[in-house]
Amino acid sequence: AQSVTQLGSHVSVSEGALVLLRCNYSSSVPPYLFWYVQYPNQGLQLLLKYTSAATLVKGINGFEAEFKKSETSFHLTKPSAHMSDAAEYFCAVGGFSGGYNKLIFGAGTRLAVHP
Amino acid sequence: DAGITQSPRHKVTETGTPVTLRCHQTENHRYMYWYRQDPGHGLRLIHYSYGVKDTDKGEVSDGYSVSRSKTEDFLLTLESATSSQTSVYFCAISEKGLPYEQYFGPGTRLTVT
Numbered sequence: 437a438q439s440v441t442q443l444g445s446h447v448s449v450s451e452g453a454l455v456l457l458r459c460n461y462s463s464s465v466p467p468y469l470f471w472y473v474q475y476p477n478q479g480l481q482l483l484l485k486y487t488s489a490a491t492l493v494k495g496i497n498g499f500e501a502e503f504k505k506s507e508t509s510f511h512l513t514k515p516s517a518h519m520s521d522a523a524e525y526f527c528a529v530g531g532f533s534g535g536y537n538k539l540i541f542g543a544g545t546r547l548a549v550h551p
Numbered sequence: 552d553a554g555i556t557q558s559p560r561h562k563v564t565e566t567g568t569p570v571t572l573r574c575h576q577t578e579n580h581r582y583m584y585w586y587r588q589d590p591g592h593g594l595r596l597i598h599y600s601y602g603v604k605d606t607d608k609g610e611v612s613d614g615y616s617v618s619r620s621k622t623e624d625f626l627l628t629l630e631s632a633t634s635s636q637t638s639v640y641f642c643a644i645s646e647k648g649l650p651y652e653q654y655f656g657p658g659t660r661l662t663v664t
Contacts, residue, residue, distance in 0.1 A: 445591070468650040479555075479641055479655035480594070487650040526593055530649045537601070537648035538584070538609065541593035 438463045438529050442542035449549055455499075455514040457545050459527030462508065468530040469510040470539065471501055475523045483525075486510060497521070522549045554578050555656035557642050563662045570629040572659050574642030576622075582645040583625040584653060585609075585617060587638040594641065600625055601648075632663045 443458040461467055468487055472480040484495025491503045501512045510527060524546045528539040554577030564570050574583060582601055586594040586609075596609030598617040606617050614636060616628045629636055639660050643653040 440593075470652065472655075477658075479657050480643075481655070482652045485650065485652055537582075538596055538599060539649075539653065541586075541595070543591055543593045 438465075438467070438531055438540045440527050440529050440540055440542035442525075442527050442545050444545055445543065446546050446548065449517045449547070451519055451549055451551055452516050455512070455517045455521065455547065457512040457525050457527075457547065459501075459510045459512065459542060460508055461510060461527070461529040463529055463531050465531040469501075469503060470528040470530065471495065471499070471510075471512050472526045472528065472541075473497075473523050474526065474544075480526065483512070517547075517549045519549050519551070522547055555642060555644055555654060557640075557656040557659050559659060560657065561660045563664060564632050565664055566633060567631050570632050570661065570663075572627045572640055572642075572661070574625045574627070574656060576625075576644045578644060578646070578654075579622060580644040580646045580654075581622075582648060582653075583619065584643040584645070585615075585625065585627045586641045586643065587611065587636075588641060588658075589638050597627065597640075629661075632661075634663050637661060637663045 439462045441460045470485045471483040484493045486503045494500045527542040530539045558573045584599040585597040595611045600606045600619045642656040645653045
């Protein structure tokens with residue numbers, strides 16, 4: 437079975453500070469990993485995805501994530517937070533476990549950015 | 552933005568009444584999904600479709616049914632709504648299976664009183 441754990445339901449940073457959102461996964465098959473962002477009253481938007489090519493994945497809006505198999509992690513980072521980054525972020529794992537072709541989402545991390 | 556619309560966007564209904572939510576896409580994508588979003592749970596898959604008239608259950612399918620008679624439409628039905636089904640419902644589409652990403656609709660906020 438696949439699962440995702442996002443450490444920290446709320447993260448608060450100052451504008452210009454490093455953003456680090458943590459995601460650990462469990463998967464019995466080679467995983468595909470995704471980060472999505474949700475702005476208030478909107479649907480989810482893809483930030484980036486890992487598909488077994490490069491372990492360091494660059495996404496939109498200056499975000500990147502590194503796949504670390506030994507740590508079963510896929511943490512999301514951004515060097516300098518901007519006020520517009522305030523949103524909820526979801527990590528998701530996908531794979532062909534049990535014949536299902538689907539994503540399992542984490543519970544989400546709400547990022548607050550203060551001046 | 553992917554062409555996905557959901558209707559209605561907001562609905563309030565009473566316990567025991569049937570409710571149907573509609574997802575419409577203009578992308579001609581094969582895969583369609585229904586999720587519910589609840590605080591502390593992220594998104595959980597209700598049902599998904601991998602083609603016209605081809606559907607399967609997700610992790611929280613009890614109390615829900617789906618139908619897909621055309622590529623562009625995926626309907627989610629609550630046969631007899633309960634208060635535990637108060638949630639925000641998202642439709643998503645994907646051109647192919649994994650690792651292709653899913654594109655999400657704007658959501659439907661359903662309140663069951």
